[in-house]
Amino acid sequence: MSLVETRYEHVILDEKLVPVIAGTRTRITELILDKIAYGWSPEELQFQHPHLKLGQIYSALAYYSDHQEELDEIIERQLEHVDQMRKKAQPTQLVARLKAKKLI
Numbered sequence: 001m002s003l004v005e006t007r008y009e010h011v012i013l014d015e016k017l018v019p020v021i022a023g024t025r026t027r028i029t030e031l032i033l034d035k036i037a038y039g040w041s042p043e044e045l046q047f048q049h050p051h052l053k054l055g056q057i058y059s060a061l062a063y064y065s066d067h068q069e070e071l072d073e074i075i076e077r078q079l080e081h082v083d084q085m086r087k088k089a090q091p092t093q094l095v096a097r098l099k100a101k102k103l104i
Helices: 028-038 042-048 054-066 068-088 093-100
Strands: 011-013 019-021
Touching: 011 054, 019 028, 019 054, 028 042, 028 054, 028 068, 042 054, 054 068
Parallel strands: none
Antiparallel strands: 011 019
């Protein structure tokens, strides 16, 4: 696995050049999505991701702040991919039964 160091103490680029927190598999975009979706503070992000140290989270947030346009594009592509996959997916048997019973 080839990793690229960055100027940010706790942020590296993985083999796909995706920024992750060093020593983890946590992508910077995951933390940013949590921050945006739930409005979590750095302390709350650390509470929700107990495997991360607060310094790692602050480093990730600084990286995002300095690379916001690039990371927002990555997030947008990820969301588009999820939408495409959702459209292609067939409903599960449970969903089909609930719809048949008009429960959803």
